[in-house]
Amino acid sequence: MTAVSENVGVVDKDWWRGAVIYQIYPRSYQDSNGDGIGDLKGISARLPHIQALGADAIWISPFFKSPMKDFGYDVSDYCDVDPMFGSLSDFDGMIAEAHRLNVKVMIDLVMSHTSSQHDWFVESRSSRDNAKADWYVWADARPDGAPPNNWLSIFGGSAWQWDPTRMQYYLHNFLTSQPDLNLHNPEVQDRLLEVVRFWLKRGVDGFRLDTINFYFHDQQLRDNPALAPERRNAATAPAVNPYNFQEHIYDKNRPENLEFLKRFRAVLEEFPAIAAVGEVGDSQRGLEIVGEYTSGGDKMQMCYAFEFLAPDALTPERVIETQKAFSQAAPEGWACWAFSNHDVVRHLSRWGLDVVDRDAHAKQLAAILLTQRGSVCIYQGEELGLTEADIAFEDLQDPYGIEFWPEFKGRDGCRTPMVWDSRTAQAGFSTSEKTWLPIPVEHVIRAVDTQEGDAHSVLEQYRRFLAFRREHPALAKGAMETEPVQGSALLYRRILGNETVLCVFNMSQADVAIALPDGNWQALDGHGFDSHFENNELKLPAWGAYFARLA
Template sequence: MNVQNTVKLETATKAAAEWWRGGVIYQIYPRSFQDSNGDGIGDLRGITQRLGYIASLGVDAIWISPFFKSPMKDFGYDVSDYRDVDPMFGSMEDFKYLLDQAHSVGLKVMIDLVLSHTSDQHLWFKESRSNRENAKSDWYVWADPKPDGTPPNNWLSIFGGSAWQWDSRRLQYYLHNFLTSQPDLNFHCPDLQDALLDVARFWLDLGVDGFRLDTINFYFHDKQLRDNPGLPMDQRNASIAPMVNPYNHQDHLHSKSQPENIAFLERLRALTDEYEGRACLGEVGDAQRGLEIMGEYTSGDKRMHMCYAFEFLEKRALTAAYAKQVFDQLEEKAGDAWPCWAFSNHDVQRHASRWALDDAAIRQHAVLMMCLRGSACLYQGEELGLPEADVPYEHLQDPYGIEFWPEFKGRDGCRTPMVWAAQDEQSGFSTGAPWLPVSQTQAERAVDRLEQDPNSMLQHYRRAIALRHAHSALMSGQQREMAQSGPILAFLREDNVQQIFCVFNLGSDSAEITLPDGIWQAIGQELGGVEGAGTITLDAAQFCLMMREKE
């Protein structure tokens, strides 16, 4: 083999291993994707049945929210056995079959590892709480009360109230950043770290292609258990918790995002790197320092491959000024970070409703996501342009929404069943009564209807994803010269092959933009992109993409 062919082979091998860099990841919330047995709850066999549809979108991977054994107090994010499938979702054989079938249609499979906490039904916690001398006594965060019997400090739970729960067996408090039934693991314990790395190895050996890591910055707590300081009103925002939640009253300096976490993330990355082509995607939950932490966690090649923060999952609209602010902060705090952007997921109101977007704006935002530097996550049904479902109080399942109703309606509205067939019973999701009601408003955008229309939202998403994959600069190139003028956001994507000039009108009024000089070729017209030269006018929700090859 000559030198040129060797270089080409090495380049292709690296590109295959780095499929995640610029990749598009489709998030599946298994309870609500497809029910295969009529019990009203989605399952692994249901996902397998729909793999052909997912592959047709052109995405690179699927991320499956937790399907491990669980009492389901937080719908799978309270794990009672990391190494088995909850019977609600099927069996381990069902998962292995799903994995094989996904790989056969070219899809990578990422699973959702919840390492910061377990269920209180996990055998580890049952042993840890039994007394203060057992082998796992320090696997969770235990602390004595203050002399007056109150919790050891002022830390708060995201789900409301104190983050400490009294345990009558040990006569101590245990930490829970989420539900009282979700005790936090103690990452200061080396044996606990080893046990969690063994869990990761178990799934890597099975053949999963990576992990989405839930609440990655919650792993470590301050060993001294120092109080969190208060947060001034003007610094509070609802990106992590609704404003009616007192959690927003604190700056969570000591209850999460501790410096010791870096060493553990490097251990996890080293384990992952033992397996070719695997990737770690971290969720950074921090309203004040999300981008900074994302940069710390993805810096270099020894930590996480990519992370996402909550900047584009906020209620705050994605204006040109805000997008510029986010990327300026990212450049300042974490210039070499590899971000992963999401507009919707299983924890926030769907962005079509959250940002009050019409169909034209939804289409434009889809193209924008495919043009931004970083990887991208799409949430099931996003490709249909689904709005948030209205779930009445009597049908609520989410403890978060039940706690803070009616000011905050919880997360059920984004978790209602996927709509497959407009006229079928339960819109094709199940033959039984679903765990959450099917939204009739969403059913009007069911997959079978949109498949028949060549100009539908579904077909638009397919074309947007294809545009990204067709241009190396959009996949993994640099992003430079971002500028904002009124409603206009403009930036350049480039690699050693091509340059792509991207300009979007994210406002409600028309605006003029002067295009760069030189010989450029318009791209993206099939997505509604505007062609032109010199000075052009972009109406609301319009965009222009222009490309030129580099010499």
């Protein structure tokens, strides 16, 4: 009789805790049909790259039907694939291939707003008394015809757009073509939760929730107060945007959201081992909101704020302050950290313009990110050490950049196509003569084929370090204790059960000597960084790192 393992059929509901999630921007990952735009079949073809990297899951930015005014974040049909990306059958095939490779799939849900071309909004704007008249946020003008309050759009100007059919304004926190849903209406909540079930039944393993703190608005439509100049932080919007001049307490961050997130979590619990991460877009109260949304075990499993997506230089002090602030704001919560994504300047450009050895810098930043307490998101191309592309104005696609050019160039510089093969046209991304965004020459020379097999490359270091992280569960799931900063040196411990791992980083361009904390430390290998000792002091080169286990 064959023995059956007790673990067969056991579902790990906590797979997300400490997971490495690889973000795919589908327009720019792989084009399978030669139209210059990435698609779902292209993602399926490149999944072995993600498996080889060592990621646990992928997060795919929106691929739903959309007029693409905001490149998929303006959804016109939540339950279908835009023909640009393929079909539902292609999506099912991608899910099957990912699961065959033991890679989980998370998709991006945009539930705060839809496209103005969504059937719901077309009906809602047709009259004041139709069945969906209250599915969006409508308001009468002030007596002088002005918008109902002072709320501003992240994409510039008023957050209110006049509609001549209803003779009312509708709310849009982003583009005028992205009207905000009215989640105060239970019917809207119910329909959105049906969307969640639709994709869960197709086999997705979780969701990334876009702008999760924008779901509800103040029903009294009260004006936002002004924000003192010294408190204006450009993390939520570029510094040139007056959006930063307000304290956004009425147009987002509303307490009613907590009950909806409980309803959302209850739907997730109907299925095995589903996880969700929420994007909290707020530069003043971000971590506080993360704490609220991840508390109690009945809302989000994890959230991320903008602390490590901000332009401020990454220093030892900032890493420690951010972790301490998170633990205070969200003692029950679990973070999901990212250094780059599809909305911000790539971190090697944000933090490394004056860095001489960019590869060494890229490798160290990867190690810092991958040893933080929390889960991790890696943005496509990050594993190649890609920097921000400089896109000419005539090639811009992003409406955000077009609006604020040239002070803010938008998000296209981090969205250029992935580079796979330096020897072929369009770097192996497409067979088209023209891609939706140009591919920079400086990216082509860093293509996957130029780095694969080179032990000194950024790509191989990512693979090596992800394997090292798997060998030491404390780095993925453990607690974190920080040590005093030593000049440019960042030190902390990750602790899980009987394992304590010391992580040491020289965050500078000069060699340094570092005194290790007391303890019987045994150096670990397999992580790809060099170090040596002199007179009982650890010597680390520029952008170096050291890892040891407490014996």
